[in-house]
Amino acid sequence: MKSFSSFHPTILFLYYLLVIFISMFTMNPVILGCSLVGSILFFSMMNSPRAILKDIIYYFLVFILIAITNPIFSHNGETVLFFLNDKPVTVEAIIYGIAIGTMLIAVIFWSKSYSQVMTSDKFVYLFGRAIPKLSLVLSMALRFIPMFKEQIKKVNQVQKTLGLYSSDSITDRVLSGIRVLNSVLTWSLENAINQADSMKSRGYGLKGRTNFSLFKFDKRDMTILIAIILISVIVVLGFAFNIFEFYYYPAISILKLSRVGILEYIFIFILMILPFIIEVKENIHWKLLRSKI
């Protein structure tokens, strides 16, 4: 099911860094589209269809919100649709809003699958030796929100089973919310101190301390590493030679589609869809093996 996450943590980290950086620092619509498609496809390989559908509907609404908010604040652009309070609402601003929305949601979906693939043990494995304090703080901070949510749910349920604040009135719900939040906040502070203490007592970050981990850098990792590096060099060259140049204001520029340009876009598409391909390949492999039994 999670074949991509079985790769070496270095590769996973490198891949996510590359993909998120490319998505964040360009406004080229083709790259953003590839990134969105890749992130959603990979995310949908790792979750149940219901969870995916719920997420997609929610983020679609966020997307619409961004797309309509941009033309209200941005008035640049040649093609004016109408004037709202003496300010032009332009096609360019709407399309720019759509592009920002695409970028944001692509990065959100990448981050969602990142938190599922790069678990904190992998992160600590990567950076525990070089920057022990920071990596511990980071892994604890990243873990904080899901743990906090879980604990709130638990405490809330306990309160309900005790028969407290179980009526439907709003004041009751607010009071219970405050009480639960209060207790969970103190719990999380205590938990953080406990965690730090227990790591310290195990000698975390001391000189000469060895780490045990099951991650091995094998042939499969090497091939994928070479592929990622090759593609990223090609993509960076594309950025350097302004192949992905694209403007929204004052008029939307035409996409430059030279032969090299198309090749570059194909490489970007492959890069973005790489984890999805790996998952699909593994699934087919698994089904084949099972059919032989």
Added chain:
Amino acid sequence: MKKDLLVLAFIILLISILVSGTKIQSVDEYYLTHIDDITEDSETVTISIRCDTILDNWDKLSPELKSEKYVPKDGVILKKTEYVLRSGDTVFDILDRAVRHNRIQMEFQGADKNSYDSVYIKGINFLYEFSCGPLSGWMYSVNGKFPDYGVNKYKLKDGDVIEFNYTCNLGRDLGHSFK
């Protein structure tokens, strides 16, 4: 929880649109302006809009604006034109009338949007502040002098000559220096 936040964001957006007013005009309605005819005894002012400094700093200009459509070859966006001065007119009123009459794009920050109570001209003819380097933007002068306050604060007299100039170096290339 997540859904509530989203609904809240939509409601805030809707309220802010409603509060700020919903005056919708079509493009032609917006540009339809009444220009008084110049008669013998009417008071007039002249206005011109130029962007010559960009031609000297062409390499600093944002690449998407490097077209004759946005930066005319001679640097003249609006040639010297005479407009009738109505009583109480400020520089901003004349500029607004002139650009609407000539269908030139203009974006400004309203007087209620900043703490100086003054209108700020962000861009004319798609040439915005910072379009040509970090020190670029629009400046105005009346009778050759650069006032140090906003366009909506300058009350005009008969015969005033208004010039809007694009600067690429905080007005130094227009012969103005801050004290």
